[in-house]
Amino acid sequence: MELIDGNQIASTIIAELKAEVTGITGRKPCIALVRVGEDPASVSYVRKKEKTAAEIGITSRIILPPITISQTDLIRQVADLNADESVDGILIQSPMPKHIDELLVFRAIAPEKDVDGLGTMNLGKVAQDDDTGFVSCTPAGIMALLARSGVDLKGKHVVVIGRSLLVGKPVALLALQKKAGANGTVTICHSGTSNLAEITRQADVVIAAIGRPEFVKQDMIKPGAVVIDVGINRVPDESRKSGYRLVGDCAFAEVSTIADKITPVPGGVGPMTVAMLMSNTVKAYRQREVK
């Protein structure tokens, strides 16, 4: 069994981006990081993004509207950032306060600055095999993990567990693309799938993204399969100071004994998302500079 080390692969990508951005003379790429309110997880995520941007040499602009901001005003701020020539990418940290319709805010981002890839246009481009768009960060991270671990999906059966807009559907579309590394046969399962284990046992590659702790057991996996675990679930653990530990959607201890390659949780898909956000920001900069 080989561990797919997301920290290591993310570090490599970040180092590559740093080398690329260092080579840029003049204006550097710039990402606007918008965080509404003080949700502790969001504070930590945005700080991590800011820190990684700084490490690469990407300018970040932190925008902190009050938690009471109206949807109209937030969308107006997005429109200002769309119009701002010095901003290449816009990230609006989720979750937003309950009175805000996130989908409408995401859709307000200009497609050419939508580096989080959550807008309709960029998802449509994924379905169209169109590389000019931005793939959202988790599915992009999964594809990068596979590519950099030497896993070619061509002729392979890829089974995705979970049909979310953030992970399941886009990663299924990516695995299916007519592109080097992709060209997989793809099955998308979900909570309503009747014979799930029977299907996952046929998979050469399993991508687990259902958000249920340790849901995927050893007897659901074909020996020698590649397993990508997208889940990050907190389970109570009194032995920890925090009172919990993080586990994936796969029962790692047992699945790892028969998988050929597997991502750990934490340290698998998680670290990749920030790296892919930065990669998208540099791409947005390049596309805007060419114009």
Add this chain to the structure above:
Amino acid sequence: MELIDGNQIASTIIAELKAEVTGITGRKPCIALVRVGEDPASVSYVRKKEKTAAEIGITSRIILPPITISQTDLIRQVADLNADESVDGILIQSPMPKHIDELLVFRAIAPEKDVDGLGTMNLGKVAQDDDTGFVSCTPAGIMALLARSGVDLKGKHVVVIGRSLLVGKPVALLALQKKAGANGTVTICHSGTSNLAEITRQADVVIAAIGRPEFVKQDMIKPGAVVIDVGINRVPDESRKSGYRLVGDCAFAEVSTIADKITPVPGGVGPMTVAMLMSNTVKAYRQREVK
């Protein structure tokens, strides 16, 4: 075995649309039908669309740019139609002449008038389970055939053969949606799938859209499966006056003996596409009138 009669179902939908449009007082829905050049198949398709529109009470405006029109001028014409308040839907008949980049022309259509559903935004909305968009006509027709034949995909394994942008990918996304009639477990196979028959034999519903005459044989189908045949292939047939006959992607004679329900070719999916185009046009009208 029950035949899924596309002519019959399309007629029913057209009659329903006629009743709906008859009830509209004032301005009627209007579709612009753009045909570049005199390709005989295109002439016949556009005529059929015009005739069906007239039957329903939808106004059609036929626009026939010369085959020599430049891409820029064609896109300008599309922009004029986008701006024209009296036009609800725009269809540009494919194929266009070789010097035109079809994708760019399709993308020039305003999403709210893209009743053929080929633009990036409308495909993205299909992936987002967003019903405000327009589903392209063939996949929409397939879903309507299933729904009106009493086939509920919930808990079923749907295997789509073919990953085209026009059929395979959108119909897979539709079958997967969290909507009544959908909620299927979906596998997408294609020319690069290694163990195709093994996968299709597991399917409760097979959607064949690979464009290879009589490719799907009896031994690829589970007894009792529902088979939707999207292929329309010409094969030489000296016994016909035309010198050819139309066959689907399934070997109908043998597959129909074990399928529970099956679409014939012709007379299955084919007749549905024009009906769905008209349905989308009425929907575009309704959405624009509300605004």
